[in-house]
């Protein structure tokens with residue numbers, strides 16, 4: 001059976017004689033073993049890789065797409081410039097989807113303006129924010145694409161982050177769910193390639209200029225789809241490679257030219273070790289959801305890609321590196337120390353968005369009552385898309401079956417599903433063909449599914465970071481959403497984190513659940529904890545030393561382990577961008593409870 005990923009199915013069928021056969025045997029094998037790199041190698045080892053290498057090829061990379069250095073200062077656009085310079089530039093004719101499909105209807109939610117009230121901190125605070133995209137002096141073609149996205153004004157992470165990145169600085173950023181982080185790094189990435197020129201390919205080897213690493217397949221596909229928006233009609237190609245899908249298809253895509261590459265680490269290393277691409281041209285590296293990548297065990301692969309002995313990646317300082325992470329545990333601090341050079345730290349608090357956009361309801365529901373409660377809630381929210389999180393894969397299967405029996409259109413997604421099924425389930429849900437999607441944590445991070453009105457945590461996760469990410473699948477881009485969580489005795493371990501979170505965000509707290517909170521102990525200044533107490537948002541610290549001081553180290557604060565120094569909110573409610581004295585701003589006494597230490 002020939003497999004084409006759902007997100008490419010509408011492309012023009014111009015793959016020539018290139019065979020994209022993808023046996024279900026391969027799929028099954030590739031997927032059942034999860035994200036492991038070894039498995040990707042097995043996939044390649046089936047002989048398909050060899051066949052692909054020698055298969056028929058479509059035309060090589062587009063000639064006009066390389067070595068171009070448009071001079072936007074002169075007000076000429078990219079195409080005019082190259083025609084006038086006689087460099088043989090021809091309009092890009094690759095099989096781009098029609099404009100209205102790439103830029104599907106998007107509207108910011110009614111609460112979009114509330115982002116203005118979110119507190120922002122930046123260290124060092126040496127780059128003023130910009131209030132509009134036009135002030136960013138982006139390449140004209142990119143600016144047109146921003147307009148096509150219908151983005152009228154930047155979100156805080158874009159307002160503050162994009163100017164820093166456009167200045168060429170490295171950035172470590174933490175911002176709340178659904179606030180436009182993807183565009184915050186893709187817009188400057190595409191601008192960078194347009195302005196500085198793309199690398200010529202070396203034979204069939206791609207030499208991307210920008211690389212985005214993401215933890216999950218679905219997230220990388222989503223970033224790729226955003227990337228296609230910003231590269232639309234620019235002559236640049238955005239390509240995605242991720243495990244579980246047909247490597248031959250991805251190899252072919254790379255060979256056709258790749259300027260912005262989105263990838264999961266395991267598959268990327270496979271492609272690299274098989275000479276399908278070089279890292280030597282990378283001037284712009286993004287690690288999205290860095291903490292999640294570490295949680296998933298990708299650290300060795302990331303290190304191999306970025307600083308491994310075989311890697312030809314430009315070293316720290318010779319490339320621009322951006323890291324986005326929801327939390328800031330010790331491992332991420334270490335990576336930031338090694339990968340970033342003289343960087344800026346940007347933190348966009350979650351204050352407004354969680355409070356105003358997501359209504360959270362944590363209810364006491366015994367296991368035996370969960371099914372009925374779920375049915376009642378789905379019924380209550382008649383026409384909304386409902387995302388249901390469960391802990392175990394088999395429960396996802398089981399609940400899907402049950403809901404179908406109850407005549408509710410439903411799909412499910414989890415790690416034991418083959419990639420085709422995972423992508424189809426998401427596509428059906430996004431399109432509204434299925435009203436309910438039952439998911440494990442595969443869908444908890446980063447996925448931007450427009451119009452998810454309700455998130456139901458049928459099973460609560462064991463940590464608060466996952467809680468925040470899961471509820472963050474609703475209430476995105478200024479839209480409102482509701483998140484229900486079923487709580488019972490088994491979730492006692494999360495109660496100390498969840499109750500303060502609900503209180504901080506002015507949500508109703510079930511009295512019985514509140515009574516289970518461990519009486520508060522005094523913070524002990526002497527010890528940090530293994531992980532930061534980021535609450536899935538953007539606090540960090542934990543471990544040894546919070547985020548350091550003005551000279552960008554992560555050293556000890558106050559001579560102790562800094563366990564309680566965090567980038568928590570200070571007393572001000574307004575956007576704060578005048579952090580001249582960083583140390584002063586982040587003394588523990590200024591932390592008003594958003595980032596309470598875990599005891």
Ligand SMILES: Nc1ncnc2c1ncn2[C@@H]1O[C@H](COP(=O)(O)OP(=O)(O)OP(=O)(O)O)[C@@H](O)[C@H]1O
Nearest residue numbers: 108151153154155177178179180181182446448477
């Ligand atoms: N300036 C903007 N104006 C309006 N909508 C925007 C803007 N920037 C981004 N968006 C939209 O906001 C939604 C959420 O963006 P995105 O997925 O990048 O959020 P995120 O911060 O990465 O979230 P998460 O932490 O969950 O990954 C997307 O649908 C995106 O198109």
